[in-house]
Amino acid sequence: MSPVETRSRTAAWFPGPAPEDGPAPARLVCIPYAGGTASLFREWQRRLGPEVEVVSVQLPGRGLRLREQPYTASAALVPDLASALVEAGLCRDYALFGHSMGALLAYEVACELRERGEQEPFHLYVSGSRAPHLYGTREDHLLSDEELRALVSDLGGLERDRAVDTAYFERRLPVLRADLRVCETYRWRPRRPLRCPMTAFSASRDVLASAPQTEAWRDYTSGSFLRRHFQGDHFFLNDGPTRERLLRSLSDELAGAGADLPARAAGSQSAHARREAPWTS
Structure with a gap:
């Protein structure tokens, strides 16, 4: 593959515009939930301000990548996304955010990059997701179309206009099934915890990621851990209002992150580091 083809393929993963004023001090790479697109984070750049560059991930099978086959297994998706991040030069001064499936991918990508000798993220944000070792207990990708639509509706993923929702849902159904298969065939393997601080976001009526299941992320970092419950x-x-609270929390945590990055890159430990998980090697 030529350098031009490589750049074009890499750019497809990150469809957002480059910052108008050049690179920001810190970068937040955002990975959507199952069936989601990069447009989920469209307003985040404006909300988080010029100190943070928001990079939205577009997975195959949606948006301008509609003609591409979606992944059905994390074993293929994670290394390809990690390679795209490396090729795009996005693995310095970066944090990772993911919601639901996106949280699982964010964690696995962070581990993959570490194994390649790349810099860990300076912060990992996991949202609406139980801890990785708790995956593998559902088979929602095998539900009928109507059952799957009812599930997404019950989770709060559809609006009230049934005609609009039905058309929207039917367009997303193939990629949703593929993404659910990524999650439901995933099997965690023990590795030493990440060193970066971690923030986990949970919600009161989230039946897919309860507060205790979200709290279980604590053992995946040897740095500081914070859980915010909405x-x-x-x-x-x-x-x-809950999205506003989430964005406000991210803004507060990321504020001034650029000033701290040199110390983090030099390997400084958080003053609030609490423990090493029992499977540390």
Whole structure:
């Protein structure tokens, strides 16, 4: 593959525009939930301000990548996404955010990059997701179309206009099934914890990621861990007051992150580092 083809393929993963004023001090790479697109994070750049560059990930099978086959297994998706991040030069001064499936991918990509000798993210944000070792207990990708639509509706992922929702859902159904298969065939393997701080976001009515299941992320970092609990359902980041609280929390945590990055890159440990997980090697 030529350098031009490589750049073009890599750019497809990150469809957002480059910052108008050049690179920001810190970068937040955002990975959507199952069936989601990069447009989920369209307004985040404006909300998080010029100190943070928001990079939205577009997975195959949606948006301008509609003609590409979606992945059905994390074993193929994770290394390809990690390679795209490396090729795009996005693995310095970066944090990772993921919601639901996106959280699982963010964790696995962070581990993959570490194994390649790349810099860990300076922060990992996991949202609406139980800890990785708790995956593998559902088979929602095998549900009928109507059953799957009812599930997404019950989780808060559809609006009230049934005609609009039905058309939207039917267009997304193939990629949703593929993404659910990525999650439901995933099997965690023990590795030493990440060193970066981690923040986990949970919601009061999220039946896919309860507060205790979200709290279980604590053992996946030897750095500081914070869990923030909101009112809402599984899709609490989509709109409304809870999304505003989420963005405000991210803004507060990322504020001034650029000034701290040199010390973090030099391997400094958080003053609030609490423990090493029992499977540390």
